[in-house]
Amino acid sequence: MARSDRRLYPWAVQGRVTPLTVTHAKGSYFWDADGNRWLDMCAQLAYVNIGHGHPRVVEAIQRQAETLPVIAPDHTSPPASRLAEMLAEVTPGRLSQTFFTNGGAEANEHAIRMARAATGRQKIVTRYQSYHGATAAAMAATGDNRRIFSEPHLPGGFVKTLDPYRYRCPFCAKESKCTLACADAVEQTVEGEGPETVAAILLEPVTGYSGIVPAPDGYLKRLRELCDRHGILLIFDEVIDGFCRTGKWFASEHWGVEPDIMTVAKGITSGYVPLGAAIVSDRVAAFFEDHYLGSGLTYAAHPLACAAGVATLEVYLEEELADRAERLGKRLLTRLHQIYVKHPSVGDVRGLGLLAAIELVKDRDTREPFTPQRSEVRNDQMTEVVKAVWAKGVRPAFRWNLVIIAPPLTISEEELDEGLDAIEAGLEVADRLVAKAAV
Numbered sequence: 001m002a003r004s005d006r007r008l009y010p011w012a013v014q015g016r017v018t019p020l021t022v023t024h025a026k027g028s029y030f031w032d033a034d035g036n037r038w039l040d041m042c043a044q045l046a047y048v049n050i051g052h053g054h055p056r057v058v059e060a061i062q063r064q065a066e067t068l069p070v071i072a073p074d075h076t077s078p079p080a081s082r083l084a085e086m087l088a089e090v091t092p093g094r095l096s097q098t099f100f101t102n103g104g105a106e107a108n109e110h111a112i113r114m115a116r117a118a119t120g121r122q123k124i125v126t127r128y129q130s131y132h133g134a135t136a137a138a139m140a141a142t143g144d145n146r147r148i149f150s151e152p153h154l155p156g157g158f159v160k161t162l163d164p165y166r167y168r169c170p171f172c173a174k175e176s177k178c179t180l181a182c183a184d185a186v187e188q189t190v191e192g193e194g195p196e197t198v199a200a201i202l203l204e205p206v207t208g209y210s211g212i213v214p215a216p217d218g219y220l221k222r223l224r225e226l227c228d229r230h231g232i233l234l235i236f237d238e239v240i241d242g243f244c245r246t247g248k249w250f251a252s253e254h255w256g257v258e259p260d261i262m263t264v265a266k267g268i269t270s271g272y273v274p275l276g277a278a279i280v281s282d283r284v285a286a287f288f289e290d291h292y293l294g295s296g297l298t299y300a301a302h303p304l305a306c307a308a309g310v311a312t313l314e315v316y317l318e319e320e321l322a323d324r325a326e327r328l329g330k331r332l333l334t335r336l337h338q339i340y341v342k343h344p345s346v347g348d349v350r351g352l353g354l355l356a357a358i359e360l361v362k363d364r365d366t367r368e369p370f371t372p373q374r375s376e377v378r379n380d381q382m383t384e385v386v387k388a389v390w391a392k393g394v395r396p397a398f399r400w401n402l403v404i405i406a407p408p409l410t411i412s413e414e415e416l417d418e419g420l421d422a423i424e425a426g427l428e429v430a431d432r433l434v435a436k437a438a439v
């Protein structure tokens with residue numbers, strides 16, 4: 001289908017865009033204008049955590065629209081106050097005060113701004129394998145290739161360090177056990193920059209669409225200690241891995257490490273209305289009790305978004321979706337390990353809860369990627385894999401040489417199996433292409 005409207009589409013050469021017109025959606029499925037049904041194996045952009053068309057959230061938005069659809073952010077409203085209260089309850093330990101934004105990029109933008117104000121320092125340390133959003137500071141903090149289009153970035157202040165990418169780790173990929181040299185690398189970066197100039201270290205506990213890489217055990221603890229030693233703030237970007245996706249309310253809870261600021265978006269409303277937040281600890285909040293917080297957004301704490309947020313959090317609690325994601329995640333990983341054994345084009349499988357990836361390679365020994373990493377141009381081989389999966393009416397996400405699996409947390413076991421069977425059809429194509437290239 002050729003592009004037929006006047007939109008400019010994100011992350012695309014416009015002449016090559018072929019958008020699907022989606023007319024309606026329910027549960028784990030959505031339907032296009034030609035009447036085709038699609039199984040949503042990536043919850044859109046890994047955010048429709050409670051599934052499509054959940055009546056509780058739809059009704060909450062409708063009710064709020066009837067009473068107070070809009071109020072400026074220097075007022076509060078019952079849903080905004082209630083949501084901030086609920087966030088203080090569901091987030092770990094000392095995280096207690098929320099600054100609302102319209103999405104994840106703005107949440108990171110404000111986390112960075114608050115960290116700089118609270119420490120009186122400039123530098124923000126982030127990692128190459130990361131995405132923090134498409135606004136100016138969030139893009140400067142981003143490490144993966146999505147940042148390139150917006151370069152040059154804001155002058156100064158953003159420093160990149162290496163990643164804990166076990167499968168391709170420059171330090172210990174060939175060792176039987178992770179050596180945590182990746183944590184040493186962060187430490188060396190901080191030492192090299194001068195710890196007294198570093199305001200914050202900002203990272204995703206489970207790297208999102210730049211690789212789906214859970215932090216190695218012990219890594220976050222090392223970063224917490226490093227930050228405490230030097231008065232640096234630790235910021236966790238839990239935009240993609242938060243809100244039950246990995247089998248806990250927030251991914252960092254798997255390692256029992258608390259940040260000073262946590263940024264969230266996506267799952268906070270399951271995407272039904274745009275909303276993000278930077279949630280700060282008592283200590284950071286105390287700083288702003290008598291210092292000016294010099295920033296704001298016209299639509300922040302929007303009543304419709306906050307009403308959707310309150311209802312979404314109630315769904316997570318009532319339907320026990322963290323437990324469900326943990327249980328289904330185990331089933332998913334078991335199946336992914338079977339897939340690894342069966343398909344020679346699969347180099348690695350990994351994930352946590354219902355956030356997982358299959359990494360395709362040309363050769364398991366050399367680990368040469370099936371299609372180049374750090375490039376948004378999909379080559380002919382990967383296009384064939386994608387077509388084989390789509391032919392089954394299933395849509396996971398495809399990025400570089402990765403098949404990303406992040407379905408709604410409400411997905412049934414049968415639907416999960418249906419999705420994985422379709423992905424296997426794509427892997428059979430990849431196996432054939434890999435075998436053909438090898439002869």
Ligand SMILES: Cc1ncc(COP(=O)(O)O)c(C=O)c1O
Nearest residue numbers: 103104105131132133208239240
């Ligand atoms: C980890 C992470 N941080 C930040 C963002 C940016 O969020 P938004 O697109 O809502 O601005 C994203 C978006 O995909 C993300 O995955």
